[in-house]
Amino acid sequence: VPKGTTVLGVDIGGGTRDDAVKKLDDAFGSRVDKPLKLAVGGRTVTVTPENAGLQFDYQATVSEAAKSDYNPVHVIGSLFGQKRVVEPAMPVDEEKLQAALQQAGGGSGSVTDGTVDFSSGKAVAVHGKAGKAIDAGQSTHAVEQAYRTLVETGAPAPVTVPTTTRQPAVSDAEVDRMMKEFAEPAMSDRVTVQTDAAHQVQLSPQNSLKKFLRVTAVDGKLVDKPDLGALKELYGHTFDGVLITRGNGKKTPVTPEDVYAALRPALMSRTDRVAVIDTDPS
Known part of the structure; x- marks a missing residue:
């Protein structure tokens, strides 16, 4: 590497390529992996x-x-100790x-999507915020x-990046639809699920339904997605010993x-609140 060669102010000239690489690593190795701070809307x-x-x-x-x-100017310059700057x-x-920026901006909590919350024992619409x-x-x-x-100075000063207004992926209208079609009826009263009179369990909005009912967003639409583990915990041993004949005969x-399919x-009915699990669908 020619004498007088500098990179970001560090002289790497006068030695082999390996020497030059080591000089760069010595100078910048502690900086190259430092996190960057981005200022996003405050x-x-x-x-x-x-x-x-x-x-x-x-x-x-x-x-x-x-x-x-x-270049004659550079050749003569190097003889007189002038620097040759390499980018x-x-x-x-x-x-x-692009992916990292979208993730950093999207996961920063400034945009909230619409959803439905069941944790209070009743269905509560949570509208999104831009x-x-x-x-x-x-x-x-x-x-x-x-x-x-950052590499040149070692100082991770926050850099202000351009922002854009992002709308929630789930609209208010979609939240309202989910409330009307599913969430409000589901939490309107207790519901019974059974295979027969000897194997049944009642689930109330205040003590049970709130523990497993959930909604999730799929392409801007809300769909019910229950916590099946919590549901299993709630019905416990109710259906122990009950067998269902499957399509393959087993x-x-x-x-x-x-249980949830039944x-x-x-849940979507305000009048027929008894769910029967069919043990022989054929």
Whole structure:
């Protein structure tokens, strides 16, 4: 590597390529993996260079620095101790950077999606809230520059990234639909689930239904997705010994999936609140 060659102010010239790589690692090794701080609408979030596809490629930098430079001005300059500045090679994985920015901005709590909460023993509509999110497309250049500055100075000063207003994925109308069609009827009264008179259990909104009823968002729509483990705990040993004849002719024990499949129509009805598990569907 020619004498007088510098990268970000560090002299790497006058030795072999391996020497130059070591000099870069000694100077910047403690900085290249430091998290970047991003200022997003008054909040600060962090991304790691590894997750964001940012790196300082020592080998590529040294390869560029080691290329013979026959420019007479540079040749004469090097004889008189002048510096030859080489840009650091900092390749960016744009796909990883975009994904990291979207995750950092989306997971920062500024945008909340609509849902339904059952934890109080009744169905409560929780409407979503719009908020500021990182504009990933507009932020990449600022983040790349911030990474270079971090490596050069070692100071992880927060970099302000462009933001955009993001609307909730689940609309108010969708929350209201779910409340009307499922959540309110489900929590309107106690419900009984049974295979027969000897094997039945009552579940009340205040003590039982609230423990396993859940909704989740799928492509902007709310769907019921019960906590089957909690449901199994609630009915306990009620259906021990009861077997269901399956489509293949085999008889197997009642599962939480069987219980919820029977429960669901009863939950959606305000009048017929008895769910019967069919043990011989054929």
